[in-house]
Amino acid sequence: MGIANGTAFMAACGCIGGTTGIPNCSVTPCSEKLRITGINSQPNINGQNVSILAATVNSNPPKEWGADRKLTTPTSGVYKPEIVRQGTASNIFPSNFTWDAVNGYSIGISHGHPAGFAPSPADAVWAYGNLSNSQLVAAGAADIARYKGQVSVTTTTANGTYIITVKDWTALATLYTNYLANPSAKDQEYIDAGLAYKKAHPEASYETSSEYALASLYGSAVNIYKAPVNSSNYVPIGIDSSGHISVVPCP
Secondary structure, eight states: OOOOTTOOEEETTEEESTTSSOOSOOOOHHHHHHHHHHHHTSHHHHHHHHHHHHHHHTOSSOOOEEEEEEESSTTTOOBOOOOOEEOSBTTBOOOOOOEETTTEEEEEEEEEOTTOOOOOHHHHHHHHHGGGOHHHHHHOHHHHHHHHHHOEEEEEETTEEEEEEESOHHHHHHHHHHHHHOHHHHHHHHHHHHHHHHHHOTTSOHHHHHHHHHHHHHTTTEEEEEEOTTOOOOEEEEEOTTSOEEEOOOO
């Protein structure tokens, strides 16, 4: 989907649209990680992640905490201040998606996982579900493209911070439809994939096993990045040629 002249914006891969001659992002995990690291190095974004993690690990009983990620305009690259708030359960953080000048333009969420696992199936398909939001649909094709070019999901844990971006919207559409058809079954599939990896690799942590589950089941549609706790030094992770979850080597 191309972008009309005069509507350039800052996407995950840099400035696209308008008169740039670049209608869409075509990025590799290694090039995208630079953009992700830059955004999450901003004091307000990094501070939000730190606050979310602290609230999540200190919650009793355990609950997810999080915040929406919203821009002041679809093309500004400037994030609105968002309050860190408590989710409704140990595994649920509902987003408050908006696409307007008053409440902001949602391009993601950041939330904590009390159990320390990687992003869940619901996290992996979250970005696709917002394409049917009435405000976003009414805004038109150019804004939908801007949303697609910037959306991400952040998950903070006591073991590290994860970010998911979309690399194949067609593949994600299929995964989203399958997830909605039976969320419980897809959650169990994720658990089973992690346990199978743990059984085959006893030395692996449950955290690493959950990373494998995410990459094996949703890696066709999303890129996965990870940074150490309270750090913005993100690296792409995936399944290597030997079937292990590992850091994707970058030049």
